[in-house]
Structure formats: C-alpha cells, structure tokens
Amino acid sequence: MALLELRNISKIYHLGGEEIRALDDVSLDIDAGEFVSIIGPSGSGKSTLMHILGCLDSPSLGSIKLDGTEIGKATQRELAQIRNRKIGFVFQFFNLLPKLNVVQNVELPMIYSGVGGRERRERSVRSLELVELGHRLRSRPNQLSGGQQQRVAIARALVNDPRIILADEPTGNLDTHTGEVILALFRRLSEEGRTVILVTHNPEIAAVTPRKIEIRNGKVATKLGEKLAGLERRPTPVS
Amino acid sequence: MLLFNTILIGLKEIWSHKFRSLLTMFGVVLGVASLVGMSAVIKGMENGMKEAMVAMGGADKVLLRSQPVPAHQDHLADQAPGRTMRDVEALRRSAPLLRLVSPEMALEEVTVTRGDKSIQPGECAGVQPEVLGMNLHTLEHGRFFNEVDEENASAVCVIGVGIRDVLFGAPEKIGVEINPVGERILLNGQPFTIVGMFVRYMSEKEAKERLLAKQLSKTEAGPSSGPKRQKGWERKGGWAFWSKNSTVYIPLNTAWVRFRSAGDLSGVPDPRLSNIDIKVRDLELLEPALQQARNVMMLTHHGIEDFQFQTQENQIESIAKQIKNARLSGGIIAGISLLVGGIGIMNIMLASINERVREIGTCKALGATGVDVFVQIVVESVVLALLGAITGVGASYLLVDFLIVLSPTSNTPVITPVAMVLSVVFSAAVGVVAGLLPAIKAARLEPIQALRYE
Ligand SMILES: Nc1ncnc2c1ncn2[C@@H]1O[C@H](COP(=O)(O)OP(=O)(O)OP(=O)(O)O)[C@@H](O)[C@H]1O
Ligand SMILES: [Mg+2]
Numbered sequence: 001m002a003l004l005e006l007r008n009i010s011k012i013y014h015l016g017g018e019e020i021r022a023l024d025d026v027s028l029d030i031d032a033g034e035f036v037s038i039i040g041p042s043g044s045g046k047s048t049l050m051h052i053l054g055c056l057d058s059p060s061l062g063s064i065k066l067d068g069t070e071i072g073k074a075t076q077r078e079l080a081q082i083r084n085r086k087i088g089f090v091f092q093f094f095n096l097l098p099k100l101n102v103v104q105n106v107e108l109p110m111i112y113s114g115v116g117g118r119e120r121r122e123r124s125v126r127s128l129e130l131v132e133l134g135h136r137l138r139s140r141p142n143q144l145s146g147g148q149q150q151r152v153a154i155a156r157a158l159v160n161d162p163r164i165i166l167a168d169e170p171t172g173n174l175d176t177h178t179g180e181v182i183l184a185l186f187r188r189l190s191e192e193g194r195t196v197i198l199v200t201h202n203p204e205i206a207a208v209t210p211r212k213i214e215i216r217n218g219k220v221a222t223k224l225g226e227k228l229a230g231l232e233r234r235p236t237p238v239s
Numbered sequence: 240m241l242l243f244n245t246i247l248i249g250l251k252e253i254w255s256h257k258f259r260s261l262l263t264m265f266g267v268v269l270g271v272a273s274l275v276g277m278s279a280v281i282k283g284m285e286n287g288m289k290e291a292m293v294a295m296g297g298a299d300k301v302l303l304r305s306q307p308v309p310a311h312q313d314h315l316a317d318q319a320p321g322r323t324m325r326d327v328e329a330l331r332r333s334a335p336l337l338r339l340v341s342p343e344m345a346l347e348e349v350t351v352t353r354g355d356k357s358i359q360p361g362e363c364a365g366v367q368p369e370v371l372g373m374n375l376h377t378l379e380h381g382r383f384f385n386e387v388d389e390e391n392a393s394a395v396c397v398i399g400v401g402i403r404d405v406l407f408g409a410p411e412k413i414g415v416e417i418n419p420v421g422e423r424i425l426l427n428g429q430p431f432t433i434v435g436m437f438v439r440y441m442s443e444k445e446a447k448e449r450l451l452a453k454q455l456s457k458t459e460a461g462p463s464s465g466p467k468r469q470k471g472w473e474r475k476g477g478w479a480f481w482s483k484n485s486t487v488y489i490p491l492n493t494a495w496v497r498f499r500s501a502g503d504l505s506g507v508p509d510p511r512l513s514n515i516d517i518k519v520r521d522l523e524l525l526e527p528a529l530q531q532a533r534n535v536m537m538l539t540h541h542g543i544e545d546f547q548f549q550t551q552e553n554q555i556e557s558i559a560k561q562i563k564n565a566r567l568s569g570g571i572i573a574g575i576s577l578l579v580g581g582i583g584i585m586n587i588m589l590a591s592i593n594e595r596v597r598e599i600g601t602c603k604a605l606g607a608t609g610v611d612v613f614v615q616i617v618v619e620s621v622v623l624a625l626l627g628a629i630t631g632v633g634a635s636y637l638l639v640d641f642l643i644v645l646s647p648t649s650n651t652p653v654i655t656p657v658a659m660v661l662s663v664v665f666s667a668a669v670g671v672v673a674g675l676l677p678a679i680k681a682a683r684l685e686p687i688q689a690l691r692y693e
Contacts, residue, residue, distance in 0.1 A: 056604055057687040077608050083686075084606020091690070095601040099251045111244050112606040156605070 001068060002029035003163070003195055004053060009062035011048050011218075022048040023059065024218035030197065032163065035190035037198045037206040040215035046199045047168055049215060053197065054087050054166045055079045067163070084112050088157025090167035094149040096141040096156075102128065103137045106156045113160060127155040131185060147178035154185055165189055168199045183208055242618070249619035252591065253626070263587040264627035266580025267666050270573050271631025274662040276638040277569030279652035281562055287650035288558045290442050291479035292551065296374045299522050301529065302549040303515040303536075312543055319545040321511035324491075326539050333535045336520055336528035341369035343514035344494040351398075351487055352425040353406040360402060361482035363426070364513070365494020373516045374483070381420035381435030384490045388434075392496040394489075396426065397435040401484035411452065429497060431489065440483045444651045525550065573662070580627060581669040588620050588677035599681055600689020609682035616681045620674025621667055628666035632659050 011023040022045045030036055030053075038046050051057035052064065055071055064071045066082065074082065083089075096105050106124035115123070128134050131151035141149055150170060157165055167186065171179030183205060190196045198209060206212050214221040253260045292298060303326075308316045327342045334340075344365040350357050368383055370376065381397070388395050398419065404410075406424060407417045419433045441449070500508045519528040529548050536546055592599065599612055607615075639652045 051687050051690075054604070056690070057685075077610075080603065080606050080608040080611075083604060089604045091601075095597065095604075095690070097598055097601065099255050100248070108602065109605045112602075112608070112611055117243075160606075 003032040003034075003067060004030040005065040006052075007063050009049075009052060009059045009064065011045070011052065011057070012060040021218045023052070026062070026215075026218070026220055028213060028220060030195065032195055033190075033193050034211060035187070035196045035209045036211045036213060037200055037209040038213045038215060039200055039203065039206040040221070042201060044215045045218040046201070046215050048218075050166055050168050050197065050199045054089060054164075055082050056089075080112070084109055085160055086162050086164060088154075088160070088162040088165045090150070090153050090157050090165065090170045092169035092172040094141070094146075094153045094173075096149055096152055098141055100141075101137070102133065102139050102141070102144070102152050105141065105152060106159050109156060109160045124155070124159055127159040128152070130158065131155045145178075146174050147181060150174060150178075150182055151185070154182070158189070162194075164195045164197065166197050166199075169201075170198065171200070171202075171205060179205070245615055245618045246622060248615065249622045252619055253623055256591075259587060260623060260626075263583045264580075264623060264630060266576060266583045267624050267627025267669065268580075268631040268634055270576030270578075270580050270669075271628045271662040271666055272634040272638050273569065273576055274573035274665070275632055275635035275654060275658045276642070276652070277565070277573060278658035279635065279639050279654040280642065280650075281565045281569060282655050282658075283650040283652040284565065285558075285562055286443065286653060292554070292558075293375060294440055294479040294483045296516065297518075298551050298555055299518050300373065300551060301517050301519065301525075303517055303532070304547050304549050305545055306547045308543060308545050315543050318541065319543050320540055322515050322546060323510055323512060326536060327512070327515060329535050329539045330515075330517065330532060334528070334531045336524055336531045337517050338520045339369050339372050339516075339518040341373040341514075341516045342367060342491060342512045343370065343516065344491055344499065345513035346426075346494060346498050349427055349487070351402060351406065352428075353422070356406050358402060358405040358485065360399075360487040361485035363487040364489075365491040365498075366488050367491050370488065370516075373518060376486075377438045378435050379438040380418045381433070383435055384488075388490045389492050392490065392492040394429065394431045394493065394497070395434045396424070396431040397437065397488045398424075398433055399437050399484045399486040400439040401481065402487060403436055405485075411449075426487070426489070427498075437484075437486065440480050442480060442651075445480075525552075573665075577665060577669050580624070580666075581673040584620055584623055584670060584673040585676060587623075588616060588674055589680070591619075592616065592677050592681045596684060596689045599684055600686050600691075603684070603686035603689060612684075613678045613682040616678035617671060617674040620677070621670035624666045624670025624673070625663065628663045631662065631666070 006026055006028050009023055009026045010021060013020040013022060024045075026049065038049060040046050048057065052059050055066070055074075058072065067086065069082075071079070071082075089095075097108070100108070103121065103124050106127055107120045110120045110123065125134060125137065128137065131154055133148060133151055133155065136144065136148065141152065144152065150173075154170075157167075165186070170186070171182050174182065186196050186198060187208065196209075198205065200206055303322060305322060308319050324342060327340050330337060330340045346363045346365070348359075349363040350359055351363075366384075367389065368385075371378075371383060378397070379400070383397055384393075384395065387393070403417065403419050407419050407422070410416045419436055422433050423430050424433060425431070495510070499510070517532065519525055521528075529550075532548070537544065540546065599607075602612065602615075635654060639654060642652055
C-alpha cells in the first residue's frame with residue numbers, strides 16, 4: 001500500500017459560469033521514502049495538487065488516502081492534526097511569522113501539538129542546527145537572507161518529525177547557488193528516509209529527483225522515468 | 240495549545256502596532272477610569288456621610304423638636320409648656336422603649352476666653368451625662384460631670400479638643416500635647432474650671448494624614464527641618480467634625496442657674512430646654528417607641544401638641560438615594576465607555592486578522608486547528624482589553640488625585656479593591672465579547688485561501 005493514494009482527483013473552480021478544472025481526473029501513488037518532483041508550466045495545477053496532497057485543500061471529486069486513512073472523511077480537527085504530525089510544508093515565500101524570532105517560528109508546530117516548553121526549545125534548536133542556523137536563534141526573519149529564511153522554514157517543517165515534506169517552489173525566490181544548498185538539504189532528508197515532494201517549474205531542479213510527475217492542464221502528462229527511478233531508488237525501510 | 244505562548248504571541252502582536260493598540264485601548268481606559276473613579280467618589284461620599292452621621296450622634300438619634308401649636312389648638316397656644324425637665328423626667332420614667340433621654344439647654348452667643356485668646360464654640364450647652372451616649376463623645380482627659388456638679392451648679396466645663404487648640408495651642412503648632420484639665424477659662428466673663436476634654440473627632444482620612452504628619456516630623460527630627468506647615472487643622476474634615484470638636488459642655492443646672500434664671504433677652508427666666516434628644520432601644524422598634532414617647536409627652540403637655548419628632552430616617556434615605564443615583568449615572572458612563580472600547584477593539588481585531596490572513600493560513604498549514612486560531616484571537620482581544628483596564632486603573636488614581644485637587648472636601652474619593660477587580664473583570668468580558676466575531680471569522684478561514692491571499 002502506497003503512502004499517498006490519489007484516485008480520480010479533480011479540483012473544479014467555477015468563475016462566473018465558467019468551469020476551471022485546476023486538476024482533472026488525477027490518479028497517482030507515492031510510496032513512503034520517495035523523492036518526487038511535480039513539474040509543469042505555470043497555471044498547470046501543481047500548487048493545487050500539492051495543497052490536496054498536504055490536506056490543505058479538498059478535491060471536488062475523487063479520494064485520497066494518506067497512510068491508509070481516507071482524507072475525505074476526516075474532520076477539520078483531524079486534518080489539522082495530520083498536517084501537524086505527518087506533513088511538513090515549505091513555501092515559496094517562506095511564510096515565516098514576522099513577529100516571532102527564529103526559534104519561536106520553529107517552535108510553532110510543536111505548540112499546536114502540545115509539546116512542553118523545554119522539549120520544544122531543545123527540539124527546535126536541534127532542528128535549526130540541522131540546517132546550520134544554530135547561531136541565529138534570536139534573529140527576526142527580516143534580519144535573515146532569503147536562503148536562511150528558507151532554511152528556517154525547513155527546520156520548522158522538520159521539527160515535528162513528519163513523514164512527508166511538501167515544498168512548493170522552495171527555490172523559486174532564491175539565487176542559483178542558494179537554491180542548490182536548499183536542494184542538497186532536501187536530498188539529505190530524502191536519504192534519511194523521508195518522503196519528499198518538490199513542486200517546481202524548473203526542469204533542472206526536477207532532474208535532481210529520481211521520480212518526476214508532469215502536470216499539464218490539470219492532468220498527469222507522463223510519468224517520466226518512473227520505472228527506472230523506482231529501480232534506482234534505495235530500498236529504505238521506513239517505519 | 241499553551242496559554243502562556245498564546246498570550247505571548249498576543250502581546251507581540253499588540254506591541255508591533257503600539258500606536259494603534261494604544262488608541263484602541265483608550266476606550267477601555269476611559270471606561271475603567273470612570274468606573275473606578277466614580278465608585279471612588281461615591282465611596283468617598285458614602286464615607287463622608289456616614290462619618291458625619293456618626294459625628295452627629297448616629298442613626299438611632301431622634302430629635303424631639305418644638306413646633307408651633309397646631310391650628311385647631313390655636314386658642315391653647317398660651318398654655319403650651321414647651322419642652323422642660325418635666326418631660327425629660329416623665330420620658331425617663333414612663334417610656335421604657337427609649338434608651339437615652341438627653342436634655343440640653345443651649346447657650347447662645349457665648350464667647351470662651353483665656354488670656355488674650357477667645358473663641359465662639361460650635362456648641363455651648365448645659366447637659367446631663369446622657370449626652371455622652373447621645374452624641375457619642377469620648378473623654379481623653381479628666382472626667383465628666385457628676386451629681387454633685389449638677390446639684391451645686393458648679394462652674395465646671397468639659398471642652399472639645401478644638402477649644403483647647405485655640406485657647407492653649409494646637410499640638411501640631413506648639414509641638415506638645417497640652418492637658419487643659421484644671422485650667423480656668425471664662426464663659427461670657429464667668430470663670431469656669433475645665434474638668435475634662437474630649438478626644439479629637441476626625442474623618443478616617445484626616446486620621447491618616449495626621450499619623451503621616453506625625454511620622455514625618457519624627458523622622459525629620461529637629462526644630463528647623465523644612466518649611467513649617469502653616470495651615471491648621473481646625474476646619475479640615477468638614478463642618479460636622481469641626482463643630483463636634485469645638486463643643487463646650489457645662490452641667491445643665493449650671494446653665495440654668497448662671498445663665499438662664501436671670502432671664503433671657505426679654506428679662507424673663509426661661510426654664511425651657513432647647514433640645515431633648517432621645518435614642519431608642521432598638522431601631523426596629525422605632526415606631527412604637529416614638530408612639531410611647533408621644534403618649535407620655537401628650538400627658539405632660541396637657542394634650543397640646545407643641546412638639547414633634549425628627550428622626551434621621553429621612554437623612555439615611557436621602558443618603559441612600561443620592562448614592563444610588565450617583566452609582567447609576569457612574570455605571571451608565573462607564574458602561575458606555577466600555578461599550579465604545581469594546582467596539583474599538585472589535586474593529587481593530589477585524590482589521591488585524593485581515594492583515595494576517597497569510598499568517599493565519601500558515602499557522603493552519605502547520606497544524607493549528609480552528610479552536611487554536613479562535614483562542615489566539617480572543618486572547619489577543621482580552622489582553623488588549625486588560626492592558627486597557629490596567630492603564631485605566633492607573634488613570635483612575637490620577638483622576639482621583641485630580642478630583643481631590645479640584646474640590647478638597649471631607650468626602651475624599653476612596654478607590655476600593657472591589658471596584659478595581661470589578662472593572663478589570665468587566666473589561667475582560669468586553670475583550671471576550673469584542674473578540675468573538677473576529678475570532679470566529681479567523682477560525683473559519685480556509686487554510687488554502689489564507690495562503691493564497693495577497
Ligand atoms: N481559488 C481559485 N479560483 C479559481 N481558479 C483558481 C483558484 N485557484 C487556482 N485556480 C486556477 O487553477 C489553475 C491551477 O493553479 P495552480 O496555482 O495550481 O497552478 P501552478 O501550476 O501552481 O502555477 P504556478 O507555477 O504559476 O504556481 C490556474 O488556472 C488557476 O487560475
Ligand atoms: Mg504554484
């Protein structure tokens with residue numbers, strides 16, 4: 001059984017009588033431990049797909065199973081819990097809270113899962129050390145460079161030890177070099193056994209991942225090198 | 240979700256919009272300041288009235304007044320006896336529902352003199368020892384009159400501390416407490432020996448100030464330390480206390496023999512008393528007690544009703560009414576201010592969540608539930624209201640100081656803890672209510688819309 005199972009997913013928007021199919025009958029599986037990129041031109045529905053994968057949005061039609069649980073049947077509260085425990089998000093615009101400093105930003109997901117103060121601090125510091133920002137705990141987001149901010153966001157995504165990392169254009173706002181640093185981080189996470197899903201319109205970035213899912217006009221176009229990628233993948237047992 | 244963090248985040252949010260938050264809080268500050276300030280003023284009024292009431296002899300004191308003979312007895316007016324010792328004796332003997340009957344023969348236009356100093360006492364009267372219980376007097380030095388003084392119409396007197404201050408010097412001016420017992424003074428030229436002096440009657444506020452002044456002068460020991468206070472205390476603490484402190488009492492018989500029997504202004508001896516004050520045994524039994532007294536008096540006055548009773552009920556009622564009215568108007572003002580403050584907070588919270596749609600979306604993506612977001616917004620609103628409330632309590636102290644400067648009376652406003660707690664609780668409630676709508680709005684935001692929002 002795959003970690004994520006999408007069956008006949010459609011997302012339909014109605015704009016003044018006109019029907020926009022942001023996703024059109026998408027079915028796909030993503031296994032635990034996979035390193036996947038979702039690629040496609042602007043407006044093709046990549047972000048929509050990622051939001052549905054991350055339980056931030058619900059499809060108009062079709063069903064998703066995450067780790068065996070039917071998402072369509074989950075309550076808002078359960079969805080919040082899934083986002084909190086099982087999924088780590090990294091956004092194009094970092095989405096750090098500007099009034100909180102670096103550690104406090106990283107602590108946020110643990111506040112929602114009710115982790116006590118001391119443990120929370122320890123875990124966020126560890127997570128920040130992982131992205132080599134252990135020395136900037138007290139900085140405000142606006143005192144950091146773009147690359148540093150994205151690393152804080154990654155530390156925040158990791159802090160609750162989620163199985164899935166979802167990143168929407170994580171390098172979209174960074175220069176090439178910084179982007180590579182961030183990509184390297186994602187690769188390392190994947191090697192640690194996490195499921196990493198990158199959304200990008202940049203084929204160079206997509207080239208880094210063993211599996212690519214190409215989206216065009218809301219449909220899965222081809223599954224480039226899927227079989228091959230699947231074979232090359234390190235068989236990491238994920239608990 | 241941990242409340243401490245929620246509050247911390249709320250404080251940060253408020254801090255990041257200092258000026259805006261300050262303006263928003265202003266309504267609550269005004270509301271709380273007026274609530275606490277008003278209740279302080281009312282409490283001051285209440286205290287002042289109660290103290291004055293006690294100074295005048297307490298709530299159970301009934302004045303037995305004279306009144307013109309009623310119309311239908313007009314032809315008997317010549318025979319109206321007025322209030323005399325006969326009435327007093329009769330009441331003492333035959334009206335068991337009365338606890339005290341105190342006769343008074345007031346002396347008008349008396350000047351008390353000692354050496355080159357003189358004063359017109361607030362009250363100068365011939366009395367019997369019942370007056371102590373009647374007017375709630377306490378002796379500081381010496382003794383009160385006894386039967387011998389009464390019998391012999393001795394030339395003795397008991398004075399209030401205000402008289403001593405004028406004739407012998409006030410302790411805060413001359414630095415020592417003088418005991419005037421045994422000294423001689425002149426009452427309208429007749430020598431009297433002081434046998435006793437009452438304690439100083441004062442409002443709680445004055446008592447505190449005196450204590451403070453005493454401690455200050457102790458710590459600042461030395462005769463020439465700092466400018467001396469020139470203002471006396473004589474008039475401080477209101478008329479009721481001043482008048483009580485400048486009392487001169489002499490035995491009733493003395494008043495009769497030495498001042499009245501020689502004739503009043505028109506040259507006729509006048510045995511009538513100027514006052515008969517009574518106290519009932521039990522305020523609950525006020526009506527029957529007065530009925531009893533009236534019956535006795537009707538007998539001694541041969542059915543001529545040239546007297547009436549005046550109780551303090553009316554005063555008590557009017558005090559209660561005044562206080563109630565003041566409470567009501569204060570409450571309305573505070574209520575409106577708090578309402579306006581609440582609307583301000585709601586407004587600013589709505590604006591704030593509009594600005595923070597992305598942040599809220601991010602929090603939801605990180606696992607915040609609707610309840611988490613709801614609590615966050617409500618807490619912020621409450622924190623805002625409470626900051627306003629605390630500032631308001633501080634402002635109310637300034638307000639009260641200002642009021643004192645504006646109109647220094649004995650009714651010093653007193654800030655009560657109850658008012659403070661109450662206003663803070665009210666403000667918190669206002670914060671909760673004001674935060675509800677914005678919080679519901681924020682909690683309902685779809686995470687995805689929140690994230691896409693530019
Ligand atoms: N709330 C919405 N209402 C109407 N249409 C929407 C809405 N959200 C997305 N769409 C449409 O759905 C389609 C897919 O949008 P999506 O954001 O997923 O594209 P994308 O592949 O992420 O593009 P980009 O690379 O520019 O981020 C677009 O045509 C967009 O206009
Ligand atoms: Mg997109």
